[in-house]
Amino acid sequence: MIAVRHIGPPRLTAGLETPGRLDWDAHRRLHPAPRPLTCDQLVALAEAGRLHGRGGAAFPFARKVRAVADAAVRRRSRTVVVVNGTEGEPGSAKDKVLLHRVPHLILDGATLAATALGSSEIVIGVTDEESAASMNAAITERGLAARARVVRLPERFITGEGGALVRGINGKRPIPPGRKVRAASRGVDGLPTLLSNAETYAQLAVLTGLGPRRYARVGTSAEPGTVLLTVTGSARFPAVVETPAGAPLGHLLDLCGARATEGVLVGGYHGAWITGEAAIRARISRQGLREAGGTLGAGIIMPLGRRTCPLGECARVARYLAAESAGQCGPCRLGLPDIAGAFAALAEGRDAASAQETIRRATRMAAGRGACSHPDGTGRFVLSALEVFAADASRHVTHGSCGRPVLGVLPAETEARLRLEVDWSRCDGHGLCAGVLRGLVRMDEHNYPVIPEEPIPTRLEPDARRAVAACPGLALRLVPRT
Missing domain, CATH: 1.20.1440.230 (NADH-ubiquinone oxidoreductase 51kDa subunit, iron-sulphur binding domain)
Known part of the structure; x- marks a missing residue:
């Protein structure tokens, strides 16, 4: 498990100075039980605390709650609360740290929201066995088995997209729907659904426990509280770090043993690169990273060192x-x-x-x-x-090159079992394989295919089999990855 650090007093990461999971008793010693709230009180609290989603889109949490409540009244239906703990980004670990080590903090926030909305069910979507085991244990420890359940979904980049997650929970293939359907209107089982990221619910629990005034003692006026970040890339000491919003990004990079010499990816693979100079000047907040040319996104910071291309x-x-x-x-x-x-x-x-x-x-x-x-x-x-x-x-x-090797500093692996292999004594350069596998196989200047050494992503296996079948010279084949 990745190291956990904090700048300033810990909130989400309180109690994680030593390894291990906080069980029900240990959690309650750190975080007293929050008092139940009505829907109006929850909306007012989220507005006062300026709570936004922490999964990437940063949508105001109060507006989500109000949209679900209004849809339930309009349709005279029940509601569902969904915790998105899928975290499909290869470079992200912050939500897994919460799921594995402080599951009760997430459930505190989720049950607060469920009580306020009168929800019939809480669903926690995860992609790995350890997250599922930790959350199931927490549900049992709290006696929530009749009200909450864990759904395990495939660990893929797009699984965490809201529509894909809802589809997966509903027993369908977890991919984004062809047309936009808001979960607040029609989500799990067709019911109005409050869907938010695991950290968002944990932040809600902290906000409820502290109250808006104490919550805002750290952070900025526009973005009070702390931010949970995953720092990987070329950092010598990769870590999940909790820091007050508005703290210097340069200080965070120093803490993790990273130099912002080449560039820094902020926000993850749907984020943006910023220069090393911009990173040193930037502040860790939605506004601060936007002004630097980046985005906070999913809370991922990936510095790139000088040794790799x-x-x-x-x-x-x-x-x-x-x-x-x-x-x-x-x-x-x-x-x-x-x-x-x-x-x-x-x-x-x-x-x-x-x-x-x-x-x-x-x-x-x-x-x-x-x-x-x-x-x-x-x-x-x-x-x-x-x-x-x-x-x-x-x-x-x-x-033709910058002279540096590609060290694989940025994680980019997919679940894959097979790779393509060419029998060059049979290949006549027809190019059909490149036509079937666009972007994966290309033709060189002599009109012969250039086959990637990496295994074929699982999703592309059917196309790879079509390419093998289409080869007129029978030169292409699929072999197990080595």
């Missing part, structure tokens, strides 16, 4: 994001593979000048046209990389 790292992530899409709409099926293929060409110095234009063109065409925000988030990632690493891109255009 920035463009090679970003190419790996672009390929990962293309593979992790639901593949159900044009921008994901066509646009993201084109972006990934062009970024790989740029990183490898192949026709690098035109590759940059291809990335920009494909990003513009995909913007705002997806079934969810995945194409837009991917576009933000790649365009900010071209801007921040412009000098490296110029070296790749001129010299």
Whole structure:
């Protein structure tokens, strides 16, 4: 488990100075039971505390509660509370720390919301066994088995999207729905559903315990309280860190043994790159990171050191994001593979000048046209990389490389079992495999396929089998990953 640190007095991370999970008795010694609230009181509290969602979109929590309550009155229906603990980002661990080690803090917030809304059920969505075990144990310790349940879903990047999570809980394939349906109106079992991130519910519990005035003793006037962040990338001491909103990002990087020399990714893979200079000046808040050119997003900070090739790292992530899409709409099926293929060409110095234009063109065409925000988030990632690493891109255009290896500092792995292999004595360069596996297989200057060494993402296995079947020379085959 990743280390847990804090700047200033801990709130969410109180009691985590030593390893292990806080059980019911240990939790109650730190956090007295919050008094129940009516719906109006909960809305007023969330407004006074300026509580926003901590999953990436930063939607005001009070507005979510009011929307669910209004929908329930309008439809004369029951309501459901959903805790989104899926955390599909490879570089994120903050929600897993809460789920694994302070599950009762999450349940404090979720039961507060459920009581205020008169909800019939609390559902906690998770993707890993340890989170499920910890939350199930907490439910048993509190005697909530009749009211709360844990649903385990596939660990994929898009599983945490709100519509995908609701679909998964409803027993369907956990991918974003083709059209936008707000959970507040029609969510789990078609009922008005309050859906928020695990940290959001934990913050609600802390806000209720402290009250708005004490809660605002740290942070900024616009964004009171603390922020929970995952710091990974090239940091020598990766950690989940709780810090007051408004604290200097440079101080956080120093704490985790990271130098902001190359660039820093803020907000995760749907976030944006900012320069090292901007990172040193930036403040940790939604407003502060927005002013620096980034976004707080899912609370992920990934500094990139000087030893690895920035463009090679970003190419790996672009390929990962293309593979992790639901593949159900044009921008994901066509646009993201084109972006990934062009970024790989740029990183490898192949026709690098035109590759940059291809990335920009494909990003513009995909913007705002997806079934969810995945194409837009991917576009933000790649365009900010071209801007921040412009000098490296110029070296790749001129010299074919920046001279640095790709160390895999940014995690970009998918669950995969097979890889492609070519029998070169049979390959005649027909190019059918590149047509079927756009963005994954490309043709070189001699019109022969360039096959990735990485395993094929699970979602693309059917396409890979089609490519193998389509090869007229029987040169392509799928073999187990080594």
